[in-house]
Amino acid sequence: METEIPLSFSDFPEDVQLCVLSFLRPPDLEAFASTCKRFVSLYRHDQRLWFSMCHRRWGSKTLINRWGSGKISYRNLYRILDKYENLIGFWRRCGGADTSSPALVFFEWGPFYITGSRISPSKNRGYEVIKKPFLWMSIASNGELVNYLDPDGRFSLTEEDLMGESGIVESELIQVNVNFIGECHFVVEDFVVEENLGFSGFRRSPSSGNVRGEEYENVYGSPPERLMTEIYQYFANRTSPGGNGASRRQRRREKEKQGRMKKWEPEHFVKIVNCSPKLSRPLQGLWKGICDDMSLDFYLVSYDDLGGIACRKVGDSNRPLIHNAPIFWTSSSTFTEPPFSPEEEHIYNQRLHLRPPIETDQSHDDHLSSSDDGVILRMLYINSSYDLVIPDSAGTTANPRQVEGRIWQYRNGTFGFGFLRDNYIIDLKHIAKNGNLLDAIEPSNNG
Incomplete structure (x- = not known):
């Protein structure tokens, strides 16, 4: 019968030790170094260890040795x-x-x-x-x-x-x-x-x-x-x-x-700490969409601690974000799942999707393809800012068609929103994905 001889960390080859230690963060590495004089010297002076730590965290993003x-x-x-x-x-x-x-x-x-x-x-x-x-x-x-x-x-x-x-x-x-x-x-x-x-x-x-x-x-x-x-x-x-x-x-x-x-x-x-959607917050983040005047604008959708959602425009605004009324808001983030009622189908189908003309749209990533058109994953009821910034429109006398709207989340994870008072939907897509800015151009290329 063979006897197993336990090995201490010091018994491993040095390159294996460096590989294992490169997974640690400095506070943990400092605590580890206090266990042995040799590891203290390794922590303080060994450039191979610190290069391995730098390369493991940022080597895929930047050139560490430059x-x-x-x-x-x-x-x-x-x-x-x-x-x-x-x-x-x-x-x-x-x-x-x-x-x-x-x-x-x-x-x-x-x-x-x-x-x-x-x-x-x-x-x-x-x-x-x-x-x-x-x-x-x-x-x-x-x-x-x-x-x-x-x-x-x-x-x-x-x-x-x-x-x-x-x-x-x-x-x-x-x-x-x-x-x-x-x-x-x-x-x-x-x-x-x-x-x-x-x-x-x-x-x-x-x-x-x-x-x-x-x-x-x-x-x-x-x-x-x-x-x-x-x-x-x-x-x-x-x-x-x-x-x-x-x-x-x-x-x-x-x-x-x-x-x-x-x-x-x-x-x-x-x-902007929450600039990307999450599974539990699918609408969260920065988005871009074509407005009713056919210009591009940026939208920030944020969730509050009580489950509410608010959307504001960002980008070229001359006023601080806090002074801009939300484009839409809701106190509940609970989606309505299909099948939808005939009335809801009619509300969606009668609206025009605001998108750029094909000849000016050079990007194809994340767009709604023809197979996605009309395919709604789920729906959310929202309100416009009319009942927040126009006092006469608030309360029981307000026309619900002025303040009520919908968010339609599409199968590809993007979404569009519109209000009952309008005949269009603003479809939103990602500004960035996986840390990369999408559809970016230099200023000289802008017409």
Whole structure:
């Protein structure tokens, strides 16, 4: 009879150990390292381990060995990418004086940077969206975070630009600070050098510790109770008359005198946290659809904690989202399943689907094919905003045909909505899918 000899983790080959450890997150890895001196050294200094961890989490999304021109430690890179990952997805500008630029922003991974693009509906009466890059976030070869603003949205960043070898960045782009307030709010401001900035571009609160270089233990997230402290600290840092404010103003005046920097008003952005549908919330997320004037617009559908649903327009609106009345709303998310009554069949069949002309529609992904037309998966009763913003229409005297509507969910997961007062249905489709922006075109291609 053979005797089984148990093996400890240390008995496995080193490449197997690295593979297993690469599945851990830094707090777990730190706890594991405390069990053995050899593992402490592995945790602190072994670049193979940290490369494996970076590659496992982000290797399919970006080129790990090109960040910082490959000259920064992978342990340091892990911390930065862990912070950057929260940016991926949709954000919306809030407040500020600039209402000429689109409010919707989409962040995505690049080869050695993250890029933020302003997203707006095209004017070609199709489903295409204009993607205009305006913010580049990366790491210089010395390990410093660098953030560049592209006001015109026509610049292509290279590694030589980040290393300062091309001489183009200073003349074409504006270096800015990207300051985070909690997890769902950040501000883009003029670049300044302050003592409370760890890496250039990441503002930290006093409780975060020193995050420069390799000294970043236990900074992989701030407890929720620190959020208000961070907010107050942020605004205190902006308005404080002390410190090195005079020297900052002098540097800014020198740059403006040399014509290398123009004044950039701060822009605040908040995250759209639920921008994709879920099985339990099939209507949730950002959608795009052709309006009754045949123009393209964006719609944000959100669920509340009580089961209600509301839809608002986003995109080129000049007013904050909170000031826009919902396009439709309902206090119940319970669908009606088929078969439907003859009256409901008539309500649906008599309506025209608003879609772009075939010759202007260059996208075929996610469209309702002819086989899907008329095939309704289920239906939901909704109300328009008439009874919310027009007092005379509320109550028992309101005409139900003015406020009542329907959502028809199609077999392919998309949906359309319409009201009894109208003779059309606005069919909605995805703006992005699997982290990729759909039907994106450059500004120069827009007619």
